[in-house]
Amino acid sequence: MQNSILTVGSMAFDSVQTPAGKAEQVLGGSVNYFSVAASFFSPVQIVAVVGEDFPDSHLKWLETRKINTKGVQKAPGKTFHWVGSYDQNLNEAKTLSTFLNVFEHFNPTLTDEQKKASYLFLGNIDPVLQTRVLEQNTSHKLVAMDSMNFWITGKPTELKQTLKQIDVLSINEGEAYLLSGQKNIVRAAQTIRDMGPSVLIIKRGEFGAALFTDTGTFLAPAYPTATVVDPTGAGDSFAGAFFGYIASHGFDRTTAKSHPEKWDHELRNAVLHGCVMASFTVEDFSLHRLMRLEKAEFDLRFKTMTQMIKV
Amino acid sequence: MQNSILTVGSMAFDSVQTPAGKAEQVLGGSVNYFSVAASFFSPVQIVAVVGEDFPDSHLKWLETRKINTKGVQKAPGKTFHWVGSYDQNLNEAKTLSTFLNVFEHFNPTLTDEQKKASYLFLGNIDPVLQTRVLEQNTSHKLVAMDSMNFWITGKPTELKQTLKQIDVLSINEGEAYLLSGQKNIVRAAQTIRDMGPSVLIIKRGEFGAALFTDTGTFLAPAYPTATVVDPTGAGDSFAGAFFGYIASHGFDRTTAKSHPEKWDHELRNAVLHGCVMASFTVEDFSLHRLMRLEKAEFDLRFKTMTQMIKV
Numbered sequence: 033m034q035n036s037i038l039t040v041g042s043m044a045f046d047s048v049q050t051p052a053g054k055a056e057q058v059l060g061g062s063v064n065y066f067s068v069a070a071s072f073f074s075p076v077q078i079v080a081v082v083g084e085d086f087p088d089s090h091l092k093w094l095e096t097r098k099i100n101t102k103g104v105q106k107a108p109g110k111t112f113h114w115v116g117s118y119d120q121n122l123n124e125a126k127t128l129s130t131f132l133n134v135f136e137h138f139n140p141t142l143t144d145e146q147k148k149a150s151y152l153f154l155g156n157i158d159p160v161l162q163t164r165v166l167e168q169n170t171s172h173k174l175v176a177m178d179s180m181n182f183w184i185t186g187k188p189t190e191l192k193q194t195l196k197q198i199d200v201l202s203i204n205e206g207e208a209y210l211l212s213g214q215k216n217i218v219r220a221a222q223t224i225r226d227m228g229p230s231v232l233i234i235k236r237g238e239f240g241a242a243l244f245t246d247t248g249t250f251l252a253p254a255y256p257t258a259t260v261v262d263p264t265g266a267g268d269s270f271a272g273a274f275f276g277y278i279a280s281h282g283f284d285r286t287t288a289k290s291h292p293e294k295w296d297h298e299l300r301n302a303v304l305h306g307c308v309m310a311s312f313t314v315e316d317f318s319l320h321r322l323m324r325l326e327k328a329e330f331d332l333r334f335k336t337m338t339q340m341i342k343v
Numbered sequence: 344m345q346n347s348i349l350t351v352g353s354m355a356f357d358s359v360q361t362p363a364g365k366a367e368q369v370l371g372g373s374v375n376y377f378s379v380a381a382s383f384f385s386p387v388q389i390v391a392v393v394g395e396d397f398p399d400s401h402l403k404w405l406e407t408r409k410i411n412t413k414g415v416q417k418a419p420g421k422t423f424h425w426v427g428s429y430d431q432n433l434n435e436a437k438t439l440s441t442f443l444n445v446f447e448h449f450n451p452t453l454t455d456e457q458k459k460a461s462y463l464f465l466g467n468i469d470p471v472l473q474t475r476v477l478e479q480n481t482s483h484k485l486v487a488m489d490s491m492n493f494w495i496t497g498k499p500t501e502l503k504q505t506l507k508q509i510d511v512l513s514i515n516e517g518e519a520y521l522l523s524g525q526k527n528i529v530r531a532a533q534t535i536r537d538m539g540p541s542v543l544i545i546k547r548g549e550f551g552a553a554l555f556t557d558t559g560t561f562l563a564p565a566y567p568t569a570t571v572v573d574p575t576g577a578g579d580s581f582a583g584a585f586f587g588y589i590a591s592h593g594f595d596r597t598t599a600k601s602h603p604e605k606w607d608h609e610l611r612n613a614v615l616h617g618c619v620m621a622s623f624t625v626e627d628f629s630l631h632r633l634m635r636l637e638k639a640e641f642d643l644r645f646k647t648m649t650q651m652i653k654v
Contacts, residue, residue, distance in 0.1 A: 051526070120526065215362070215431065217549075218569040238528075239550035242567070251564035251651050256553070258529040300654045340562050341652055343611045 040079040041155020049117040058318035065265035069272025074279040083111035107134040123237035173284030176200035201229035247296035255311035266310040273309035351390040352466020360428040369629035376576035380583025385590040394422035418445040434548035484595030487511035512540035558607035566622035577621040584620035
């Protein structure tokens with residue numbers, strides 16, 4: 033499909049503790065948050081791996097949202113499991129355990145349909161696997177990706193190789209400092225954009241996100257929700273709404289280059305969509321809030337958000 | 344004067360260490376930062392106390408900026424001295440020592456001219472002294488104030504008494520949580536506005552500021568400067584530009600009530616002026632950057648700032 037997104041990432045069970053409570057073995061994983069958020073705007077195809085313990089009912093539910101799960105491999109063994117906690121500073125997750133399980137031998141292989149997807153989002157996995165997906169998807173018009181500390185320090189060479197081939201990078205502020213070796217957001221952005229991605233989004237948790245493009249800088253606050261239960265998945269659902277919004281409008285790297293102002297405007301709107309989506313995600317554990325979110329509810333909050341940043 | 348600001352606060356020497364370097368016994372104090380920032384927009388009168396060691400040359404320099412220093416008492420002894428440091432997390436100052444010196448017996452007494460000032464800004468001092476200034480200034484059309492952890496925990500009853508009599512409160516995010524007993528910015532804002540001030544500004548360091556009024560919420564990012572040398576005085580110069588801007592337009596609590604939308608628009612612009620001013624302050628130690636700041640330079644950065652938040 034013309035504006036279909038292909039995404040690769042983790043499907044997981046999460047066990048998480050926050051100041052608001054505790055959730056055991058609930059649905060999680062970057063690709064889950066990303067694709068549910070993106071599906072509000074564009075059709076999505078998933079490449080991922082789950083274990084035999086992963087509920088078919090969830091994959092079926094994803095299909096009702098026009099999320100194509102044909103690329104989700106079921107492998108012998110258990111699903112990836114993340115155990116983490118947040119203290120009062122909800123911006124920082126503390127990883128207590130990571131059980132890679134079936135994820136350890138994950139080798140993403142695209143279906144023919146997936147090879148033709150126009151929009152590619154490389155979720156936060158091994159940069160070697162990210163590149164492998166990128167190389168199989170020969171028809172991409174725009175590629176975005178996420179990464180994290182683990183790969184920045186563990187596979188810097190491979191990561192930098194991947195960065196050269198993408199259009200949009202979306203990472204956390206702390207990761208931006210680690211990747212760039214800078215301690216200041218302006219300098220970090222310059223350094224990272226020199227590594228490849230012409231568009232950089234630095235996610236700042238409860239403080240929103242900063243967008244850096246050839247045209248300028250855009251600073252978006254987070255939507256201040258009164259109910260923060262669990263920040264897990266905020267960044268992934270941010271990316272999902274961001275990229276889903278962009279794909280729905282058919283922008284690609286060619287039109288972006290020929291219409292830089294329009295592209296910048298599109299990106300700013302996309303970032304705001306990401307901020308609003310993330311604000312819903314954090315209101316409950318797991319994907320619970322996103323699963324019961326109505327588009328009308330989203331639109332209402334988006335309208336409030338635009339009023340909150342207007343002078 | 345019609346739009347003259349009267350402010351009370353500390354004049355100090357600061358000794359400060361940051362990742363960028365070190366400054367010994369340099370000019371500081373909330374009233375210094377506030378009044379220099381405010382004087383870009385409105386005339387300012389100061390109530391403060393200094394010791395015999397305070398340089399007359401500095402008071403003379405303030406006078407060249409239309410800052411009336413007649414209310415600065417010179418007392419026997421030494422000027423208030425703050426010793427602090429910042430680690431990589433530039434948002435949080437660590438106080439190493441505080442020498443109150445002449446500040447210990449400070450009893451603010453207003454001149455006749457000061458009693459007639461229309462705009463009153465109560466800098467971060469003992470709430471008992473803040474009230475004393477407030478009661479002497481009988482003609483105020485708008486009162487704003489700042490406070491801090493020390494008074495929130497040390498003199499909560501007196502502070503709450505002062506809060507009932509003011510229009511605008513400007514405090515840091517951590518202080519807002521401490522004052523409200525809430526852990527969330529939306530809830531904290533509701534609780535604090537119920538204590539008295541109809542306008543609340545929560546300052547968030549490098550993440551900007553949030554404004555809460557009867558009309559709604561405004562979220563402003565900090566201006567991202569590439570050069571951060573010393574965050575000392577950022578909050579005070581934010582408040583100075585904010586309040587100076589408001590005073591220059593003649594808004595008061597009566598017009599605010601009768602024109603809530605205009606008032607809200609005015610406040611949003613004032614907050615942005617505060618953010619831009621603070622971004623200059625942090626570019627050097629002490630008041631050095633503000634002292635060499637040209638209005639045209641400010642205006643240019645303000646214009647860039649408005650482009651950075653526009654969708």
